[in-house]
Amino acid sequence: MPIINDTLFFDEKAHGEALERALMMSPQEVVMEIRESGLRGRGGAGFPTGTKWMLALSAKADKKFVVCNADEGEPGTFKDRVLLSEYTKLVLEGMVIGGYAIQAQKGFIYLRGEYAYLLEHLNTFLERMRKENRLGDNILGTSFSFDIEIRLGSGAYVCGEETALIESLEGHRGEARNRPPFPVNTGYLGYPTIVNNVETFACAYIVMSKGAQWFAKYGTEKSKGMKLISVSGDCKKPGVYEVPFGITVKELLELVQADRTKAVQIGGASGICIPMSEINRNISFEDIPTGGSVIIFNEDRSMLKVLRNFMEFFVEESCGQCTPCRVGNKKLLEGVEMLEKGECSHRYLNELIELGKTMQIASKCGLGQSSPNPFISIVTNFKDEIMSNSIRGNNGR
């Protein structure tokens, strides 16, 4: 299923020769080009890709690795699946470009186990690339050699977190690592490693094909380029949309034909939930950052039920190693249960919000740091609904 809206960026036919162009430049030049484009990671955190690649390029080691993060576990996100199946070339050649830029020898695609059905397609594509000498030894006649291996995940959301992903690649439990050291220094098997989102690699391909200037024409000051947004929930036209950074939530809602909207969850389960009063905010790293998940709730939905779904997700998907996240999410879930039963006092609710804030700063990895987001935003933005549920002793809807 292709991307909806006019695909300006993510269109294989509109591009060509990106790999050829990259290989004619020096690795430093490739990294500079990516830097100039202002490309920031599409996986959620928005770290400047050029900087990441620069750090990995300058790290001294006899081996380096490229990892394409195709774990796409964030609820409501499915744009990577579309990229991998429909725009495969952008992603895979983007990886080769990344490999060249940091002078790596090997790349991994960490494909979530849920997407195992994409394996065959991807392997066939890799095989074709090898035949066409776009992968393997001496790519396109240069001295650069690089190969890509696909590794499957096995059903653990936290393995999308880059250090947990590396642990998983190394055959461990997917528990996030201490940072520093960062993967660009000490990644897979201790070697410098870049981990980037599927879309980031596709964007890198686009940058190399059209040039940094062209890429940077789109988007906002600090969020360059176009973004893929996966839209689901209460709307007429769910799907993957290509939009420029800076698009307001309102515009997006119109695009997907949502009506009677009550709330919009941006950034998946670990994102924030905004009420209609805030729909003029925009999607960008300056305002509301997102890895690309937008979930729409209409007026019939119980926000408590929504919140419960999210919190159950985190209680089960936390890796369980650090206290704030392992126990904290459980306490928040218990709070939701208390709210459902009408047993949660306002004072205790505030206590839980404070706990959420602690989790945001004290958890070891991004999962625990962002898992309180839906809790805090829903109970703050929909306090009346949530507390009225509380008084009535059931959640009504």
Add this chain to the structure above:
Amino acid sequence: MIFPDKNVLVNEVDTLVRKYGNGRESLLPILQDIQRKFGFISDFAMQEVAHQLNIHPVEVYGVVTFYSFLSTEPKGKYVIRLCKTISCELAGKDAVANTLERELNLKFGETSMDRKFTLEYCHCIGMCDQGPAMLINESVYTKLTPSKVIEIIESLK
């Protein structure tokens, strides 16, 4: 295959270690293949893998229990995983869940006596725009309705 013979397992693990290598980083691919082939990873298999990779059985156990798609208990020939995450819930997961339980005569988390079906929940499988969605082994089924579910199950029975 039900409760594989020890020799079969030893050979299998041997083959897999030869295929993927005997470093710890081969652990997941090896376990995934065993899971796919036998429907579970028996305690003997875990020990065999551990010894071949020169790690401790309990480390393998720690890994197997960490990942939702690996299991130490035998699973059915068809493992049905219904997404219970938000978008699918909004799209009507509950009705689908009821239908599945009723038609398979199984509760979530159970495997049928004949080891044909296992019914489980899973989290978002990236089909949120076409929910409710489920996986049966490695295939996806989307826009599920009760009648569609009945049809699918009948075709597998």
Add this chain to the structure above:
Amino acid sequence: MADKIVEGRAPVSQKPHTVESKENGDIGGLIEIEINGRPYSVPFGITILEACKRNNIHIPTLCYHEDLCLAGACRVCVVEIEGIRTLQAACAYPITGKIKVWTTSERVRKARRHILDLLLSEHYGECYSCVRNNNCELQTLAKEYGVDFYRFGHIKEKRYEVDRSSYAIVRDMDKCVLCKRCVRTCIDLQEVGVLEATRRGYATLISTFMDKPMLDVICINCGQCINRCPTGALRAKDPSDDIWRAIDDPTKHVVIQTAPSIRAAIGEEFGLPPGNSMTGQMVTALRMIGFDRVFDTNFAADLTIMEEGTELLLRLKRKLLFGDETVKLPQFTSCSPGWIKFIEHFYPEYLEYLSTCKSPQQMFGAVIKTFYAQEMGLDPSNIITVAVMPCTAKKFECNRPEMNSSGFKDIDYGLTTRELAQMIKEAGIYLPELPKSHFDEPFGDASGAGLIFGATGGVMEAALRTVYEIVTGRPVPFENLAITPCRGMDGVRQASVVLNDVKDEWKFLEGIELKFMIAHGTANAKKVMEALIRGELEGYHFVEIMACPGGCIGGGGQPIPTSPEIRKKRAEAIYKEDAELPIRKSHENPHIKYIYEKFLVDGPCGHISHKLLHTHYTKRGKYIV
């Protein structure tokens, strides 16, 4: 510190950092940082925690342990660093820039308090019925942070069953805070691999393979996990109720023996700093408690040296003089029951390398129920033998079915240092203030050689003092008998002495370089065994292995906490006491001479000792069924 074992299996992120300075690459250089608004100059690359420790700034910790690799899991140690949104774990954050750190800001205090509140909300346990009452890191933290109510409620029901299946280790996972110290201990430090985190999320649980009871998995009972557990989740199986019952029973003659390393550590249980020897006071206390006889295991250690040293010489003779190629060399020591179980499981094909000697504890038990019973005219069935050991594996050892060659169980109960201290306290005795007294006859005095068994390298040193002298007729050529290559805390040590001008009966040993090796901690034992398998121990004659880091002074039954520093202090106490003793060699112990004259009349490794003092081993293998 040498016995930190961090190579190998720990994930890279959990190993100590080897960071390079961006500017000048000067590891070891100093860097200017600010802590709580004050300037400090600290070595480049050390962690914030370490920097604070060196400057007497206290940061609470829970998952951090000096002996182990990093976890960074509990988050109790979080601190604020200027310019970073999130708080950072002080134990894991390496200082590589001119950072400004706040260790007690409002955000930090609130976060720590919340983390404690969270841990406590899930902590099912009552301090007054817990072994770790008053020595529990969680309890201490709760007090430090003034926890006076359960902010997030408190768990009402037990979640897990207590596992009492093992002879030595009791697991109560309701008290576990998931710091994974036990996991890191068992996997990295000991290479046994019993415990690991299993499942994930809220369901995470430290467990054994397939959640089997401890008795059914491959645990060597070393108790190192207990010593590093911050809470009462892991504890030793305490036989003191049975011992009190025996003491109170007038028909029973209750004999206690105390291992060499107890005296060096038991003071810690009474608040003394590590490194204070309490030998005389301890003997007094044991009498006051009501033990009928108080013996020194050092005597049995001397006996072990006679047997084990002779065994070594016999092996050398068979091999070198008679060319018997079936003789296995090097000979491995056998006094550490944790090590014995380790080799039985992981290297069952190599059991013949082990000395057949029982451990001193068991030898003593056998002697007490035979020779001593005879001498005293006692019915052995009325004798109860208790052994105070630094070791939890001794609890398993004394229950081995083969340990009853006298017809009676050699040792009835194995008691740890901690449990003994508990009994002493229960008897209303404050140990440090007691007058000193002597061990009972007929095994009153022991040699310094027996005493140093308590530290890693001690058995080797004791054996060399005797073997060298037997062979050459001269004392070992080391100043003041201190065979320094045997001492220290390096994980694996090796050295040699050349045998010159030997006595006539040992002519075949003339000019031979006696090569020996010492290892402590089973991870190091594993290294030695792998070297043996690769054939690299060719030419070695004698290997000492202790299951616990530091040897018995670091045993799993010793006072908690443990650290490289503490173990060093305890070892020093032992060596100091050895140097002060009149008799320093096992073969010069008059009681040893007496027992060979009177009882073990066919000499070391003769028939009687073979029956009573030697044992055999079981090929256990590494499969868990």
